[in-house]
Amino acid sequence: MTTSKKSIIEYRYKPTDFFKEPVELDLMGILILVSNGIVRGQITLSANENPHDVRNELRTIIVDLFNAHGMQTGHTSELFEIKMELVHADDRKDTQIAVTPARIVISGGHIDVVVREADGKTIYDSREERIQAHTKFLSKVMSLQYDAVVSKMLRSFRAAQTDPGNRFIHLY
Numbered sequence: 001m002t003t004s005k006k007s008i009i010e011y012r013y014k015p016t017d018f019f020k021e022p023v024e025l026d027l028m029g030i031l032i033l034v035s036n037g038i039v040r041g042q043i044t045l046s047a048n049e050n051p052h053d054v055r056n057e058l059r060t061i062i063v064d065l066f067n068a069h070g071m072q073t074g075h076t077s078e079l080f081e082i083k084m085e086l087v088h089a090d091d092r093k094d095t096q097i098a099v100t101p102a103r104i105v106i107s108g109g110h111i112d113v114v115v116r117e118a119d120g121k122t123i124y125d126s127r128e129e130r131i132q133a134h135t136k137f138l139s140k141v142m143s144l145q146y147d148a149v150v151s152k153m154l155r156s157f158r159a160a161q162t163d164p165g166n167r168f169i170h171l172y
Contacts, residue, residue: 006087
C-alpha cells in the first residue's frame, strides 16, 4: 500500500475567457489545469511533506502562471480560491472550502424582501416599510410647504440631480 497523498487546490478566475483555450501543464510533477474559469493545481506529496507548505507552493505557481499569461496578453485577471483537498492513499479526502463574501449591486430599483413564519404570518416586509417611510417623509416635507428655506432646499437638490456636472454648486 502506498503512503503518498495528493494535494489539490482550485481557484475560480475572472474573466472566464482569460485563457482562450484550456491549458494543461506538467511542471516537474505538479499538474496545472486551466479551463472555463477554473484553475486546478495538483501535486503528489511524500509522506513527510506538509500539505500547507505545498498549498503555498501551488498558490505561487498558479499566480505566476496567471501573471505570465497577463504579461503576454496585456490583460488582467482575478483569482478566487474555492477549495483545497488532501486526498489520502486510501482515497479519503480532507476538503477545505474557501468562502468569499458576496456583494450585491442594485442599479435603478429596489429588492422587496418579505419574511414570513411557517404559518404565513409576515414578520418583515421591506416594500411596506419603504412605503411607510416614504409617506412619512413626504408628510413632513409637505407640512413645511410654506417654509421658504425648505422650498429653496428642495429646488437646489432638484437642480443638483438634473445638473450633475455642477452638483455641488447647487447644493452649496
